[in-house]
Amino acid sequence: MDIASIIGLVGCFFVVIFGIISGNLGVAALPNFVDPASVIITFGGTFVCVMASYNMKDFIAGIKSIRLVFKVPVVDESTTIRNIIDLSNVARKEGLLSLEEAANNLEDEFLKKGILLIVDGTDPELVRAILETELTCIESRHKKTISFWETVGAMGPAWGMIGTLIGLINMLKVLDDSSSIGPNMATALVTTFYGSLLANWISAPIASKLKSNNDVEIMLKEVIIEGLLSIQAGENPRVIEEKLKSFLSPVQRSAFSQGNGEDELVTNGGGESNG
Amino acid sequence: MDIASIIGLVGCFFVVIFGIISGNLGVAALPNFVDPASVIITFGGTFVCVMASYNMKDFIAGIKSIRLVFKVPVVDESTTIRNIIDLSNVARKEGLLSLEEAANNLEDEFLKKGILLIVDGTDPELVRAILETELTCIESRHKKTISFWETVGAMGPAWGMIGTLIGLINMLKVLDDSSSIGPNMATALVTTFYGSLLANWISAPIASKLKSNNDVEIMLKEVIIEGLLSIQAGENPRVIEEKLKSFLSPVQRSAFSQGNGEDELVTNGGGESNG
Amino acid sequence: MDIASIIGLVGCFFVVIFGIISGNLGVAALPNFVDPASVIITFGGTFVCVMASYNMKDFIAGIKSIRLVFKVPVVDESTTIRNIIDLSNVARKEGLLSLEEAANNLEDEFLKKGILLIVDGTDPELVRAILETELTCIESRHKKTISFWETVGAMGPAWGMIGTLIGLINMLKVLDDSSSIGPNMATALVTTFYGSLLANWISAPIASKLKSNNDVEIMLKEVIIEGLLSIQAGENPRVIEEKLKSFLSPVQRSAFSQGNGEDELVTNGGGESNG
Amino acid sequence: MDIASIIGLVGCFFVVIFGIISGNLGVAALPNFVDPASVIITFGGTFVCVMASYNMKDFIAGIKSIRLVFKVPVVDESTTIRNIIDLSNVARKEGLLSLEEAANNLEDEFLKKGILLIVDGTDPELVRAILETELTCIESRHKKTISFWETVGAMGPAWGMIGTLIGLINMLKVLDDSSSIGPNMATALVTTFYGSLLANWISAPIASKLKSNNDVEIMLKEVIIEGLLSIQAGENPRVIEEKLKSFLSPVQRSAFSQGNGEDELVTNGGGESNG
């Protein structure tokens, strides 16, 4: 479970509740902000409209993607780089075919697939083409999900405003009782309030989080492609390490170097580069 | 018929009706939201203005594109990939010329055209150039239609606001009867309401759906181009399958592999890649 | 004369007039919407400000471009492709030098220039470089004109708002007579109304139409460049036709094939491709 | 001095003054629009905030760039192309080394630098690399200045709104005297008015003008690079002319051809291309 998302989404809820009860009315104000009809107009209108913007399969996939927000990506760059360097050592000592066995212990499906392509003796150009096509398609699927939540974030305030316009027109048509103007206007504004929450509390953080997760995953896969092609080209493990470490931030890099202590000893013999 | 679009567009209508009758006035409020003059200003102004933005042919094509929203694309990636693999098997066993007969059974015009170019013995570079030019031109025609609905979506609220400004100026000039302010203002707001519906109920879902359909079609055609060139290059059907499967999502891929059971047997003999 | 632009721009005018007289005041409301001072603030401010954004030459060119909106492009893709195929037949039968005479009958200056470069024996790479530089420069000149109208469309509402702010500040400073608030506010809103019309009635359709015309022209010139280089390379007229037809939509393509009946007979003899 | 900028910026001033005095109050309204505190909030806030967005050197450079708006670029494309053709004639007749003397008469520093690189016998690839790096860096410096004014244009209305919010909150807290509401609100709106002027009168035209000047300069430098490399490659002056004329608009081109009458005679002898 991703702690920032949980704190964030729950925290937003409490900030809104606090905002409502910190006014003159105190807790008594809460019922003013709960209006089932407004929920139907704003949330109903938004999701029904978003459904019309996609086909049913993509709509359901979009809704389901909400749980990805709470998932912490399990593999990180350092582990992946270490795996690739280990694999390159195996390949150097025991040949490319010995990678098949090593691949079975890997959790990363993308890395495993690449290894199997190499073991099959696939042409390097084809390995790159297959993996990069997959990368592009993964990213375009992610972008579809991100755009789903961006559409929700655009539709929310729009339907909030439609609800407010309906309320205002209804109210203005019968201005007989001036004392009812205030409460009616308050009710009209509730849909705008809902639309604003839908956009800023739900859609924006989800879209932003999915974008962020996508960046991490794509970068990881680029590291893998670069590493796999280096292994296939029979490059020196130390050169591969140097190459892949360029993807790390200074902090990750020093952490990586410490954790990598014993590997360093193994590969030091082949210190000269043959890139 | 695409079920999501129908539910979505009809659902929006009911949400709006519900929003109107859920107020204090109930069903009696409905006539307040029907104003023929406002329809003419908002919808008339929008479409006449969009007409000025395009030439007559593109305008009519834009209007007509509305029915594409309800059409479900008939061919999917898996079927297309299976067709290409079948064709590559035919080509391997009976030569490129035998593809002509097989092409006659294909529904996809783009794939058929590509096969005929190959059968004609066209140079691979030229096959790619012709098919990619066609791809680019298809996409640019799609984008024109999408931009048509985006223009409608931008013009709708603009003419809604022009209508509201006209109503406000008319109302403010003669403020003799203060009891008429409310109803007049309500009428002025109806054009804003119409403009908002035009943008969010009609234009946004249509533009979004056409964009989504375009993405699917372009991706499908990229799969076809990639496949055709592999067939022409005489690549092994299993390599072609591996290549084209990169375009599929994990879900589609496992569905594809199951459905492909018997093909697997046929092509397994040529398991080593010659990419 | 382009009929869509005329209907569109005139139609917008009538929609606005209808909107004004459909209120309670009827035709008597029209004078409320004509205010010379507001015209000067909104239109004067906009154009003077746009002038400051460009140099005098570009400003005058921008204003003049308004007449391009009503011009229907005379040459279409089908005619151009037919011309190029005719030229390729001439070149095949009588040699490249014989194109000089044929070029004299062409209306399209760009095509003529390309033919003359070929006749002069210019290197293919240089022909492509010269024609593509010209294409890029044409497009960048078009984009300057389009951005001129986009600037007008951004400045219009801005100066409309400046006018309204001036009117509001003037009005609020002397709130002695409450009966004058309404009419004064109405006057203040007239500049916003003008700014909205300037943006949505004039600028948006012009910019959109010029963009659309630019797309058509650029595509046509890309067809010409592709065709000219094929002629210079001595490609088979049927291959050239196949290549250039990729630029056409399915509708244009079938229309083209029908109109091309007799040419087909002539070129059928050289049916095999030599691309 | 660039006449369009002067007319434009002065004209905007008069349009605003006219807008103010065309109201009911006449010239007496002018003092309502001059409020030193509002000037400090809007202009002070904007520039202090823009300063925080840049470092001191860039801030001062940004402010200074205002005078570039009134400068008319002295060299035009036609003159530059003629200079390059003259240089290519010199190079053809007297060798590349003779260009050194000719370069001393050139005003354009960029052209002069390129000539000296050629005279030094620099490798063509390196000449292109050096000149294109310089081009990229010039453009990125220009873009920094343009973004400076775009930041001013974004900050102006923001601080105008902050000023108005401060005024409104101050006013609403003490609503004891209802007769003071109007004037106080007018004062609050003055900062919005200032912010709008800052964005639309000052920033937008300056940013737009600098962008336009940048486009002209970059295009000119691209012409120079293309020309210099052609001279170094020893291309025929007539081919160079044909190449560089592609950068000109039809109007410039016919003007160029007329002004170029006597050069044509000189170079006609080498009419065949050797590109």
Place this chain on the structure above:
Amino acid sequence: MDIASIIGLVGCFFVVIFGIISGNLGVAALPNFVDPASVIITFGGTFVCVMASYNMKDFIAGIKSIRLVFKVPVVDESTTIRNIIDLSNVARKEGLLSLEEAANNLEDEFLKKGILLIVDGTDPELVRAILETELTCIESRHKKTISFWETVGAMGPAWGMIGTLIGLINMLKVLDDSSSIGPNMATALVTTFYGSLLANWISAPIASKLKSNNDVEIMLKEVIIEGLLSIQAGENPRVIEEKLKSFLSPVQRSAFSQGNGEDELVTNGGGESNG
């Protein structure tokens, strides 16, 4: 410490204070603008929502990046270019291996790493690949931080508006005492005021400054990559100088040439280019 950022951020504070006390109420108005509940809604809502948009590590890194705004980049282009030219002289006279010692005196980690790669005899293509991957990754990390502050800048006004909506709905529901409307509305507007300050006083300048610092750093690193590859290729120091000077503005360039007086003497002997 960067003086522009300090003047800017502190100056904004004083402009706001001045704006508040320059009204009719004077210093007594200040308490109206301090409302702890509004602080919690606007700032709390914003940061909790931004936290949900990132993971915890990126959120903390984003908050910490605020101190980068006050740091003046220590190394400038001129110093870096001079260092590279010095290194190229060392490499020419004493061989590439002698660079190792010289590298120890360098402060720039990126330059040092590049030198060590060269000394290790790494293949030039690999040196470029490693350094450019690092450049890309540095830029993508910077962009993440910039987008963090842009998210803050978007969320600030959104939560300000949510706070104002809550305040308005609360107020409108109980309109019993008309004398309380003003003060209640003032309080409701305070969150909008806070949101506006958060966006324009804090986020915009920070994001802009980080973007500006990123541009400088990336350009510097491009200079270094270009220089290192030239050193490795054994290019003449004068050619390297000419190449790298293209990155400088005219002002920097003349300052560089003056400061470089004595180096000029040393390298003049190798005046002919061997690029």
